[in-house]
Amino acid sequence: MIVYSLHCSNGHRFEGWFASAEAYAAQRASGRVACPACDDRSVGKLPSAPYVNTGRGDVAQASVKPDGREGTPVANVMSAMKAFLLANTENVGRRFPEVARRMHYGEESHRGIRGRVTTEEAQALEEEGVPAVALPPALALGEDVH
Structure with a gap:
């Protein structure tokens, strides 16, 4: 699984999850990648830092729900x-x-x-x-x- 920071020609930024870089390229080429805010299909990748799994097993801290x-x-x-x-x-x-x-x-x-x-x-x-x-x-x- 690969996660890309994406943007559309209208300036909206969003995240896209793909099976691989090739899957992203194929979906984009076929017009299947669209902005969730405006449905613009002119989408590109934004520069982003790669995620590196350090194997340390860091876990997100729990937050408190409104009901406590x-x-x-x-x-x-x-x-x-x-x-x-x-x-x-x-x-x-x-x-x-x-x-x-x-x-x-x-x-x-x-x-x-x-x-x-x-x-x-x-x-x-x-x-x-x-x-x-x-x-x-x-x-x-x-x-x-x-």
Whole structure:
């Protein structure tokens, strides 16, 4: 895994994670790297210091959550993201591909949805140009979601 500091032509800065330098180059060349703030696809790398794993096993210090419990900054962000997704999306379950297509083709009003898809269904949605994002396991909402 390689992490790049990126910027778009509109001046937004963001971080991108890629399997390798070659994966970044291929995704950028195919127009699949876009600014999360403005969707600009004119993206470039910013100079950044390389990360060197010293093997010392340094661990991030825990922070205190608003409720007084401790957690790492990453855990706090993930918790906030879960809460946001639960509050702002509708669980359509196994109907996800059908509902996503209807919204994409204007047959249904656009809204945030989540649900379950098979690998084949996810590939079919991508081939049709229907936007869908797989959620990482760390954002599991107590259900298999896409």
